[in-house]
Amino acid sequence: MNLPPSGRRVLVSGASRGLGRAVAQTFAANGDRVAVHFGSRVDDARLTLESLAGTGHVLVGGDLTRPNGVAAVVDMASEALGGIDVLVNNAAVNIRHPLAETPYEEWAAVWQQHVAVNLLATANLSHLAARLMIEQGTGGRIVNVGSRGAFRGEPDHPAYAATKAAVHALGQSLAVSLAPYGIAVASIAPGFFATERVAPRLEGPEGESIRQQSPFGGVGSAEEIAGAVLWLSSPAAEWSSGTILDLNGASYLRS
Template sequence: MTEANESRADESRAPASPRRVLVSGASRGLGRAVAQAFAAGGDRVAVHYGSRPEEARQTLGSLAGSGHVLVGGDLADPAGAAAVVDTAVEGLGGVDVLVNNAAVNIRHPLPETGYDEWVAVWQRHVAVNLLGTAHLSHLVARRMIDQQTGGRIVNVGSRGAFRGEPDHPAYGATKAAVHALGQSLAVSLAPYDIGVASVAPGFFATERVAPRLEGAEGDAIRAQSPFGRVATPQEIAEAVVWLASPAAEWASGTILDLNGASYLRT
């Protein structure tokens, strides 16, 4: 390694806190855990919500430190996505890290779903999970380029993108698309010192899925992993924080499996 490259590597790992972090879909669950993890590290966080303002305020109130902001907006609407970024930038003074966590996951197994419902569910998944992620990524990456400070984008994908989701096919398909989007952007944005990576979690415990973890279904879900349990949101959040760190530049383009060996890709 040359002296210049050594200097660059050292700089890429230098602490850059407090960073300015936008977390989409942060009103509860994984988004809340991600916001809390960044705040615990000294970063300032824009907590985005789509339809749960009270829960988002609870997330905001739970964050360590100060300088955090609340940002509401419908990411299915391109204008709404632009307003979210504008508000976050105004509140934080810029954006250094984007975590694309917002998503919908509506049950719609094909044998039980009528065509009109099928179309509506697919349109909603594409609008939020894929296009919302794409639009936020464009808007934030352009800000990062203009700032000339580099940055990180971390997408929350899913194990379901690889193993299939028979009861939630639009969810699995849009998460696969999010993974592909992240890899395309990793190549496109590297010259601007912007790293892009994705996590692909398996089942993890949140308020939304708590009823499924009861009884026989819960036992079956936990048995998917040889560890005999599901993940916590905090475990996923720690991986997201690492992928957004200066030390993770060389992980740009990766899709990090976080499923407790419940599904092994080849």
């Protein structure tokens, strides 16, 4: 039930910019057809779509914080592509909320938002996409974008770290339950990497300290992370199902 190395039908959540855009571009360059999901940044998503090599790609908008919104996204992607072979769970929020500085009402709201987008949307997308893959009978791939923060902690972003740890655990559970159907599930745990969103931090006073977190003296690129996602989605990576792949330039080593 292995998938071909290219020509697959790929849904990438949160693909309007940043890592999601790089992932979509990488799959398209590989000869795959991509459903570019966006929440509210439709103009950015159109730029992503226009940047993709090949043909047959599609924009899919939808609110992933609502179960029926998730269902609509999967339905639209599946209908436009003729099915789904690969799901990349990239959509996420990351809002600063250190406990000592954050009022309780804001704290509670931020946690709800992180759980809704980072964890529940990932779980719901995975359920619907995996059921499609099971019905198709040709196997499939699910790759979750987690974080280094799930292991080392994020004092200013505790909800982000906690939900990414849950995403890692979810991926491992699904790897076991979906293996009999030829569906491999893996996660990546990136460290700091450059995108337009974090460019001001890298260019500002803390930039050097961020770069020095890695003994390489720099940060990763979205394209490097996307390349790892592509490999984990490949036929060659089936035996990596259940893995959590660290991509942090040796900035954090776990046993």
